[in-house]
Amino acid sequence: MDMQASGSGSRNRNEDGDGVPHEITLSDEVRQYLGAQSGDFRVCTSCGGPILLPISVKHPKSTDIRIPVGNRTLYISRYQAPFLDLIDRDMIPRYLLHGHEY
Numbered sequence: 001m002d003m004q005a006s007g008s009g010s011r012n013r014n015e016d017g018d019g020v021p022h023e024i025t026l027s028d029e030v031r032q033y034l035g036a037q038s039g040d041f042r043v044c045t046s047c048g049g050p051i052l053l054p055i056s057v058k059h060p061k062s063t064d065i066r067i068p069v070g071n072r073t074l075y076i077s078r079y080q081a082p083f084l085d086l087i088d089r090d091m092i093p094r095y096l097l098h099g100h101e102y
Contacts, residue, residue: 024081026069027088035070042075043087050080052091 030052034041040055042064060066060075067074076084 022085024067024076024084025086026067026074027086029089030087030092031069033089033092034072034074037072040073040075042077043080043084043091044077045080050077050084050087050091051093052087053093 037054040060041052042055042058042060043050043052044058045051055075061077063078064075065078065081067076074087076087
């Protein structure tokens, strides 16, 4: 399932499991981070909650929601999407924030 950016490009429409659309916002920090990377990323489930990982670490699934972010694609697990309103810096593992490009 694809999602299209709406308005200023910081909010994206998603449909909950019950069919009710809601918005998922990407923080400016996440947008800048994704734009500086050389590949696509995926929001998936971890033991600590949703996490943002390069697709080289966690491959996208055919059921993921795809959000274009500049020249990159952000994949969101269909299991996480209904619970997400904001994708922010807290979802990026610390080791990825310290100069590593994936």
